[in-house]
Amino acid sequence: MSGKKTSKAKLISKGSSKKVGKAKKLSAPAKKLLIPKKSITISKSAKIKAVSAPAAKSKKLKIEDKYLNIFLTQIGGERAIQIVQEFAAPASDEDIAKRCKLKVSEVRAVLNKLHNYGIAVYERSRDESSGWYSYVWKMDMAHASKIAEARVKEDFSVESTQSSIEQGCQFYHCKDCGNASPKIPFETAMDYSFKCPQCGNGLAFYEKKE
Ligand SMILES: [Zn+2]
Structure with missing residues (x-):
């Protein structure tokens, strides 16, 4: 057993020392790469499948x-x-x-x-x-x-805004929507994760101009 092992080791060392042996080893994977490339272009049915599958997936x-x-x-x-x-x-x-x-x-x-x-x-x-x-x-x-519309309307109704003013709430608004943005009480703004219900951008603290 030990005799066989040493002979194998000798063969390997011989091969690696020769430049020809190395060149052969390098050319082998290059050939392998060419095979799958060819098979993809040849089979037309596989191509069609590959195109139609993501298209169906992207339909959202x-x-x-x-x-x-x-x-x-x-x-x-x-x-x-x-x-x-x-x-x-x-x-x-x-x-x-x-x-x-x-x-x-x-x-x-x-x-x-x-x-x-x-x-x-x-x-x-x-x-x-x-x-x-x-x-x-x-x-x-x-x-x-x-439901979504009804809920948002309720959140920004005159009554809820009025009661927030009476409670001395802090208000938030959307700078991107400007004048179109409602003044949103802190509690409601928190429900909306501080995101504008109209455009989705971040809500900013609203400072009263007096
Ligand atoms: Zn906005």
């Missing part, structure tokens, strides 16, 4: 309502927007978890919170062969927009 539900972003985050947490955006079409919680790279339990928790407001709704269906039930979720965005 757009949240255009200015109040909706903030409202969904308020009720569903920081992952809410990311999850809701995946509902361009009905999907299972497992599908969404895979796409968002989240735990299924995390997705379910957000869906349940949105379900409490009637925004996330599910349909149960039974697989005839396996007997298992599956749940497919979808988003009622028209309903979500209605």
